[in-house]
Amino acid sequence: MTKLHxxxxxxxxxxEFLCEPVETLLDALRDRLNLTGTKEGCATGDCGxxxxxxxxxxxxxxxVLAAEIDGQDVLTxxxxxxxxxxxxxxxxxxxxxxxQCGICTPGFVVSAKALLDQNPNPTEEEARYWLAGNLCRCxxxxxxxxxxxxxxxxxRSDETQ
Amino acid sequence: xxxxYFVSGLERYTGGVESLSVDAPRVRELMExxxxxFPALREPLEFMSIxxxxxxxxxxxxxxxxxxxxxxxxxxxxxx
Amino acid sequence: MSxxxxxxxxxxxxxxxxxxxxxxxxxxYGADFTLPGLLHGYVLRSPHAHARIMxxxxxxxxxxxxxxxxxxxxxxxxxxGVVLLGKEGRYDLGDMGDNLLAHxxxxxxxxxxxxxxATSVEIARNxxxxxxxxxxxxxxVLTVDQALAPGAxxxxxxxxxxxxxxxxxxxRTNVAMRTELRRxxxxxxxxxxxxxxxxxxxxxxxxxxxxxxxxxxARYGEDGQILVWTSTQGQFIVRDCCAGILGVDAATIKVIxxxxxxxxxxxxxxxxxxxxxxxxxxxxxxxxxVMSRDDVFRASGPTSGTKVRMKIGVKQxxxxxxxxxxLYYEAGAYPGSPAGAGAMCALAAYKIxxxxxxxxxxxxxxxxxxxxxxxxxxxSTFATESILDEIANRLxxxxxxxxxxxxxxxxxxxxxxxxxxxxxxxxxxESAKNHPHWKAPLGPNQGRGVACGFWFNAGLSSSAxxxxxxxxxATVVTGNPDIGGTRVxxxxxxxxxxxxxxxxxxxxxxxxDSIGYSDLTGGSRVCYATGMAVIxxxxxxxxxxxxxxxxxxDVGVDKVTWDNGCAVPLEPSADxxxxxxxxxxxQMPHTGGxxxxxxxxxxxxxxxxxxxxMCDIEVDKETGVSRVVRYTAIQDVGKAVHPSFVEGQMxxxxxxxIGWALNEEYLYSPDGVMQxxxxxxxxxxVASDLPMIDTVLIEVxxxxxxxxxxxxxxxPIVPPLAAVANAMNDATGIRFTDLPLSPPRVLKALLRx
Numbered sequence: 001m002t003k004l005h006x007x008x009x010x011x012x013x014x015x016e017f018l019c020e021p022v023e024t025l026l027d028a029l030r031d032r033l034n035l036t037g038t039k040e041g042c043a044t045g046d047c048g049x050x051x052x053x054x055x056x057x058x059x060x061x062x063x064v065l066a067a068e069i070d071g072q073d074v075l076t077x078x079x080x081x082x083x084x085x086x087x088x089x090x091x092x093x094x095x096x097x098x099x100q101c102g103i104c105t106p107g108f109v110v111s112a113k114a115l116l117d118q119n120p121n122p123t124e125e126e127a128r129y130w131l132a133g134n135l136c137r138c139x140x141x142x143x144x145x146x147x148x149x150x151x152x153x154x155x156r157s158d159e160t161q
Numbered sequence: 162x163x164x165x166y167f168v169s170g171l172e173r174y175t176g177g178v179e180s181l182s183v184d185a186p187r188v189r190e191l192m193e194x195x196x197x198x199f200p201a202l203r204e205p206l207e208f209m210s211i212x213x214x215x216x217x218x219x220x221x222x223x224x225x226x227x228x229x230x231x232x233x234x235x236x237x238x239x240x241x
Numbered sequence: 242m243s244x245x246x247x248x249x250x251x252x253x254x255x256x257x258x259x260x261x262x263x264x265x266x267x268x269x270y271g272a273d274f275t276l277p278g279l280l281h282g283y284v285l286r287s288p289h290a291h292a293r294i295m296x297x298x299x300x301x302x303x304x305x306x307x308x309x310x311x312x313x314x315x316x317x318x319x320x321x322g323v324v325l326l327g328k329e330g331r332y333d334l335g336d337m338g339d340n341l342l343a344h345x346x347x348x349x350x351x352x353x354x355x356x357x358x359a360t361s362v363e364i365a366r367n368x369x370x371x372x373x374x375x376x377x378x379x380x381x382v383l384t385v386d387q388a389l390a391p392g393a394x395x396x397x398x399x400x401x402x403x404x405x406x407x408x409x410x411x412x413r414t415n416v417a418m419r420t421e422l423r424r425x426x427x428x429x430x431x432x433x434x435x436x437x438x439x440x441x442x443x444x445x446x447x448x449x450x451x452x453x454x455x456x457x458x459a460r461y462g463e464d465g466q467i468l469v470w471t472s473t474q475g476q477f478i479v480r481d482c483c484a485g486i487l488g489v490d491a492a493t494i495k496v497i498x499x500x501x502x503x504x505x506x507x508x509x510x511x512x513x514x515x516x517x518x519x520x521x522x523x524x525x526x527x528x529x530x531v532m533s534r535d536d537v538f539r540a541s542g543p544t545s546g547t548k549v550r551m552k553i554g555v556k557q558x559x560x561x562x563x564x565x566x567x568l569y570y571e572a573g574a575y576p577g578s579p580a581g582a583g584a585m586c587a588l589a590a591y592k593i594x595x596x597x598x599x600x601x602x603x604x605x606x607x608x609x610x611x612x613x614x615x616x617x618x619x620x621s622t623f624a625t626e627s628i629l630d631e632i633a634n635r636l637x638x639x640x641x642x643x644x645x646x647x648x649x650x651x652x653x654x655x656x657x658x659x660x661x662x663x664x665x666x667x668x669x670x671e672s673a674k675n676h677p678h679w680k681a682p683l684g685p686n687q688g689r690g691v692a693c694g695f696w697f698n699a700g701l702s703s704s705a706x707x708x709x710x711x712x713x714x715a716t717v718v719t720g721n722p723d724i725g726g727t728r729v730x731x732x733x734x735x736x737x738x739x740x741x742x743x744x745x746x747x748x749x750x751x752x753x754d755s756i757g758y759s760d761l762t763g764g765s766r767v768c769y770a771t772g773m774a775v776i777x778x779x780x781x782x783x784x785x786x787x788x789x790x791x792x793x794x795d796v797g798v799d800k801v802t803w804d805n806g807c808a809v810p811l812e813p814s815a816d817x818x819x820x821x822x823x824x825x826x827x828q829m830p831h832t833g834g835x836x837x838x839x840x841x842x843x844x845x846x847x848x849x850x851x852x853x854x855m856c857d858i859e860v861d862k863e864t865g866v867s868r869v870v871r872y873t874a875i876q877d878v879g880k881a882v883h884p885s886f887v888e889g890q891m892x893x894x895x896x897x898x899i900g901w902a903l904n905e906e907y908l909y910s911p912d913g914v915m916q917x918x919x920x921x922x923x924x925x926x927v928a929s930d931l932p933m934i935d936t937v938l939i940e941v942x943x944x945x946x947x948x949x950x951x952x953x954x955x956x957p958i959v960p961p962l963a964a965v966a967n968a969m970n971d972a973t974g975i976r977f978t979d980l981p982l983s984p985p986r987v988l989k990a991l992l993r994x
Contacts, residue, residue, distance in 0.1 A: 037266020102263030103502025170421030233658030241506020241612030
């Protein structure tokens, strides 16, 4: 099969690569572009470990074809921190010890960022329902939700300063 | 004399004997005496850990026994 | 013990050292590793639950462009070795080897029968689909009832019931083992009872549900040297199992543990590594194999589905007098369920003078079960705690008071023989009783349940080294993959012993070449046993520092002591005041060279853990859907080295137990094909299913550990099954004995009543 030539903006940088027509975005990120921060947990869109933002929209990259990102804008976990500065979500997850094995953490960071971009002041229930697409087997979600709520508050108070 | 207790169904291998006191310096010598007395215990022993004075040990052969040590045989379990 | 000592670092909550890598996606897990020339492996699996393999024709696969190696069971000859985890876990390598690549018979749907290595996963999969396997179908047995029925298909000819078989047991059998625990005279005990409740319970086969599928990379060198990168709970176990299964010297194998995306016991056995090594040997290139989620469900190691009959007799005043039980646990395709542990745990919390419990390990045509967090205990405890709840209701006694009345204490004899050392059962029950949750008002259609749980906690062997740098920083190296924050806990212990700030201690998890033998991460043992080794290694460093100070001051070593991070002379003088650790570290080259502290331990079992959970559940009576609205977990944790991560264990275990109680189960077609091998239909709890999970940490020090540490990771999953079911009973008046309490089942029961 002839490979497709894809040009995209990935984590704010112009990127080009070749891929098979049937290849998923997840596989292209991990195997073509060596961005292994996005994880495969199920390949059927059920676990959220492969979450990325496509044109600022939260998607499971295992259900997006690599070909679909031609000319589009993609943000992965590798693009969330800004230089030396962690995103507040990342910082709060660390402070709240909201990760144990850490495999779901990149997916949660991306999903939570999408939540707070859209709704800077979520209730606990809103946060839980938004994040229901991200499976975690280690934490029982308690500390993750606390961390996300804490990050939201910290981001709101940074805004007002 | 360390005392080993045969409880929880192990009495069937000892003909009903529920305990045995043995003058043994270490677990190894104790178990040698025990299996001499009760050869039927040899096989089930492969699936058991040994508790000495409340501590369950995985490699107890050379563990020293005190004159009033209490020894139990405990079915093997594993964690996850 | 832990109450006397005042800790400076232990008990604080620093950010874990590996945390940055994990929140930025930099941490490397099993599937994140690559080597030059890498090939991709794909495993072909049996579509039949039980079938003789008559022939395998790989010629079409061999011929495909891009295919570099194809193997079947013939490439990994059968072995008879055994790997022992002390006397605690025993892994039959013959079974493990046959499980990861079948020789004669496919024993479950998903059983591996062949594997292909090719230049891409696509090519490997296409090639595997061209392999022609001739199966002769055999009738499967899928449940313990089917396996025990007269005339049942026998999975293993020559299987003999080990342990304590019944005298009249049939010679051809699917019962791999029977164990029995007995005390006193149960007939007498029941005769003395005023209330007797007897019920039968079932719990489904469930999966540990780790989000990271099994993955490894293996390279076989032509000089016989083997490199393995893998996601595992025990790199030394991987090494020893691969050596035994492949018939090579363990010294030729180096296993590098990746970061691990969850395990819970399911990543103790090996499934892929020997296959990847064998493919690499044939292809002369490294091979990576990653399980799909489908493979994980069908072909790794879920835990036993069970049938448990339990009968408990109690006097009118609430004293438990007698108990009897029969536990039937699915082993899957090869022997090895945790039925025996289930029997030992079922009655571990209560003083019962007369009991008899028998436990059966039964093979069925399902995947070979693996350990799952306190293996055996949740299912048997579900039975005990449900019956006790029923009895408390009948006696109109508060369920916590009822348990307190009968609770085991230090010095009482455990059901499996030895006496308990210091334990915190009464304390956790008192804490529950006084917790605001217990008295909080309930809303409409809500009910409350409480249950206890017990787990032994492992000991086993661990090694540790602590090395000092010239600038006074330290590294601590152990051999235990970090599943839940143990690395930072180990750094805290080094900080505590040497008074070095936590940021100047670097904890590392090493490969099999770089640290002494260490048993697995699991069994709630790392903080306890590996922690012991770390503390001893740090103390070794301290002793060496004292010797160096003595040399500098030209005094005997007995004239120097350690105080507040410094060596201090017992007889100070103008030029002999004190030397900080940093000053001593700087002098290392002059005083004898590098300082390396080392220790290895073979620890006895850690000292048991008891927990109590309280659950409030709300049931929608029209749909059968239930929601946990409040949850509290209380546990005796010995000494919490890093309290946040201890809380995390309690919350995570509770969530798994809630999932097991409410929704999770393996669903099979009548011919033994799993129907729900994905996260959509294998329904684990998501964030919107759960409330915050409150935790209370009780610290009754474990005298076996210098800080009083007790294993904490496993017992959290034990109480939830009954806590949820008891809450459902309170909400609906219905005693549910069959898990999961999924909406269709609950609705059916509600409509029946």
